[in-house]
Amino acid sequence: MAKCYQMKRSNNRGRHGMGVPLLVPLVLFFIFSPATAQTGQNNLLFQGYLTNMQSVMFQHINDPWITDNLLHNRLQLKWYANDHITTNIEIRNRFLYGKSMEIPGYKDIYTRDQGWADLSFTLASGTSYILESTLDRAWADFRFGNWEFKAGRQRINWGKTMVWNPNDIFNAYSFFDFDYPEKPGCDALRIQYYTGASSNLEASVKVNSDKKITAAGMLRVNPGVYDLQFFGGLLNSQDIVAGTGWSGNIQDAGFSGELTLFQPKDSTLGKGGDLMCSLSTDYTFKNSLFVQLEFLYSSINYNYLSFTEFYFLPLTVKEITFTDFNIFGQVSYPFTPLFSGTFSGIYYPSIKGFFMGPSLSYNIQDNLDISFFMQYFNGVFNKMAGRQKLTLAFLRLKWSF
Amino acid sequence: MKPFDHSYLKTLGLFFTCFLFSHTAPAQELPATEIVNKANELMRGKSSYSEVTMHIVRPKWERTLSFKAWSKGTRYSMIYITAPAKEKGQVFLKRDKEMWNWIPSIGRTIKIPPSMMMQSWMGSDMTNDDLVKESSIVEDYDHKLIGTEELNGYDCYKIELIPKEEAAVVWGKIYSWITKKGFLTLKNQYYDEDGYLVNTENLSKIKNVGDRTIPTYFEMIPADKPGNETTMEFTHIKFNVPLQDGFFSLQNMKRVH
Numbered sequence: 001m002a003k004c005y006q007m008k009r010s011n012n013r014g015r016h017g018m019g020v021p022l023l024v025p026l027v028l029f030f031i032f033s034p035a036t037a038q039t040g041q042n043n044l045l046f047q048g049y050l051t052n053m054q055s056v057m058f059q060h061i062n063d064p065w066i067t068d069n070l071l072h073n074r075l076q077l078k079w080y081a082n083d084h085i086t087t088n089i090e091i092r093n094r095f096l097y098g099k100s101m102e103i104p105g106y107k108d109i110y111t112r113d114q115g116w117a118d119l120s121f122t123l124a125s126g127t128s129y130i131l132e133s134t135l136d137r138a139w140a141d142f143r144f145g146n147w148e149f150k151a152g153r154q155r156i157n158w159g160k161t162m163v164w165n166p167n168d169i170f171n172a173y174s175f176f177d178f179d180y181p182e183k184p185g186c187d188a189l190r191i192q193y194y195t196g197a198s199s200n201l202e203a204s205v206k207v208n209s210d211k212k213i214t215a216a217g218m219l220r221v222n223p224g225v226y227d228l229q230f231f232g233g234l235l236n237s238q239d240i241v242a243g244t245g246w247s248g249n250i251q252d253a254g255f256s257g258e259l260t261l262f263q264p265k266d267s268t269l270g271k272g273g274d275l276m277c278s279l280s281t282d283y284t285f286k287n288s289l290f291v292q293l294e295f296l297y298s299s300i301n302y303n304y305l306s307f308t309e310f311y312f313l314p315l316t317v318k319e320i321t322f323t324d325f326n327i328f329g330q331v332s333y334p335f336t337p338l339f340s341g342t343f344s345g346i347y348y349p350s351i352k353g354f355f356m357g358p359s360l361s362y363n364i365q366d367n368l369d370i371s372f373f374m375q376y377f378n379g380v381f382n383k384m385a386g387r388q389k390l391t392l393a394f395l396r397l398k399w400s401f
Numbered sequence: 402m403k404p405f406d407h408s409y410l411k412t413l414g415l416f417f418t419c420f421l422f423s424h425t426a427p428a429q430e431l432p433a434t435e436i437v438n439k440a441n442e443l444m445r446g447k448s449s450y451s452e453v454t455m456h457i458v459r460p461k462w463e464r465t466l467s468f469k470a471w472s473k474g475t476r477y478s479m480i481y482i483t484a485p486a487k488e489k490g491q492v493f494l495k496r497d498k499e500m501w502n503w504i505p506s507i508g509r510t511i512k513i514p515p516s517m518m519m520q521s522w523m524g525s526d527m528t529n530d531d532l533v534k535e536s537s538i539v540e541d542y543d544h545k546l547i548g549t550e551e552l553n554g555y556d557c558y559k560i561e562l563i564p565k566e567e568a569a570v571v572w573g574k575i576y577s578w579i580t581k582k583g584f585l586t587l588k589n590q591y592y593d594e595d596g597y598l599v600n601t602e603n604l605s606k607i608k609n610v611g612d613r614t615i616p617t618y619f620e621m622i623p624a625d626k627p628g629n630e631t632t633m634e635f636t637h638i639k640f641n642v643p644l645q646d647g648f649f650s651l652q653n654m655k656r657v658h
């Protein structure tokens with residue numbers, strides 16, 4: 001899938017070959033565990049999916065199309081060793097071939113591993129193709145009473161709203177990357193203490209590929225019918241962050257939001273703080289029509305020159321958008337329980353731009369789905385370049401097992 | 402949603418809530434109520450653990466859904482999806498009127514807002530609300546013994562259930578066949594307010610599940626929709642299992658399997 005014409009970010013990471021040492025004990029753990037051999041009734045969970053997706057991207061329909069085909073497989077092996085210990089590994093294998101492979105720098109971005117350990121392996125690569133394998137989850141979880149410790153590559157999801165998550169400081173991701181709902185993991189240690197059935201305290205720390213540290217503490221409470229959270233810490237060794245998030249309802253409509261403040265640690269740079277805030281509401285009608293509105297504001301000064309530059313995975317939570325005001329709307333409707341359609345749109349007033357994303361999904365058999373997605377961007381990133389347009393379309397067949 | 406479909410949902414919810422969340426009314430002297438009460442008691446306990454396969458058949462499609470369910474009283478329940486594959490591992494937690502959905506693939510717990518409670522649960526004929534509400538065939542109806550009939554080789558009471566005026570119930574009338582021996586419900590017929598038959602529910606595969614003998618297979622057939630059917634089979638069910646309140650927590654939600 002072609003997602004980038006220009007590569008803004010370098011991939012200058014100090015590789016230290018942590019991947020294999022981390023992987024080997026985990027694999028041995030699975031293979032030689034007596035309980036695994038017996039496959040205790042439900043203690044071993046194995047699942048995944050295989051998808052094939054054809055994609056096309058162009059700026060104008062008469063311009064050269066960038067077409068790609070992606071064969072994508074995900075495998076999960078989870079082992080509930082006993083009442084206290086759970087381990088989990090998940091592997092993402094991708095075989096991509098097509099025009100985007102010829103774009104300079106694209107392969108580097110495609111294979112980038114943001115974790116402290118480089119657990120992304122290029123198994124084969126040529127002019128027009130790449131075979132990539134990534135270990136995006138590899139963790140062990142220990143529970144003792146109200147305590148829970150989780151170490152390894154994991155997803156720490158602090159988001160409350162749907163499209164943009166300013167609170168989600170451990171794993172930033174792009175809303176447009178719909179084909180990777182699991183999102184990358186981060187190499188982290190997470191400690192949680194549950195103070196009640198729906199409240200807890202958490203302290204988490206992660207190190208990324210640039211050896212930058214993100215560490216924060218979180219308090220979650222549930223007074224009445226609202227889930228509330230408050231956190232503070234350090235983001236990428238650079239910013240002091242503090243924030244709050246909630247999810248609850250106003251009347252029958254869901255209502256959630258997130259607010260995060262960023263203050264550079266090094267005040268000598270003379271740079272002030274920043275703020276990001278999302279608000280979201282959704283309502284499901286009796287006929288199952290689902291409507292969602294979301295708003296994001298970011299005070300951060302972005303300097304993107306095009307949609308394609310932004311499109312690929314953002315590196316930090318501060319880069320989940322490219323402009324100050326973002327207004328999102330979505331309707332989705334299941335025509336039958338097996339066939340559903342969604343239309344989402346985003347309005348970006350500051351760049352006089354918008355995004356449209358219609359999609360259709362059909363469940364052919366219990367475990368087989370076919371989906372069609374379109375993404376259309378239109379806006380003025382800078383006056384010199386004028387109005388830019390970008391169209392992407394995807395047809396995906398997905399088999400889950 | 403068409404009125405019929407809505408009623409249909411309610412019925413399914415009804416037989417589900419009988420198992421998981423129903424509560425009892427004060428015992429009354431009327432024999433018919435006593436019979437219904439005993440039949441209802443049979444299908445519930447202080448707590449329960451069950452494994453269920455639900456099969457939804459429509460003229461143009463079918464869907465099979467399997468899950469494990471834990472419940473305690475009317476306040477707490479937890480459901481772990483085991484099939485279909487793409488939804489396997491999802492967990493639903495209900496505590497009083499609140500409900501959460503844990504989605505392990507994205508590592509996130511989503512709080513379900515009230516408007517979503519009326520939406521189909523996992524593409525089935527049940528709504529989220531059906532999982533949470535606490536209606537009762539004992540409390541919400543007046544019961545009248547109208548005769549005895551033999552059904553599938555069992556001597557049965559035939560009981561007419563008429564909703565109480567204040568009860569928020571969609572049916573105009575229900576006929577229920579309950580065995581004289583063992584108080585097993587074998588059949589229910591649901592009528593709308595105009596007196597037309599809407600759904601027939603057949604219960605079978607009577608099994609000893611440990612501390613009691615109950616039907617473990619439910620079949621719901623709408624009267625005027627050929628080719629439509631929903632079945633639920635309790636492949637495993639155990640009552641009065643020891644479950645602490647703390648079992649039904651956001652912490653444990655990520656751990657059950």
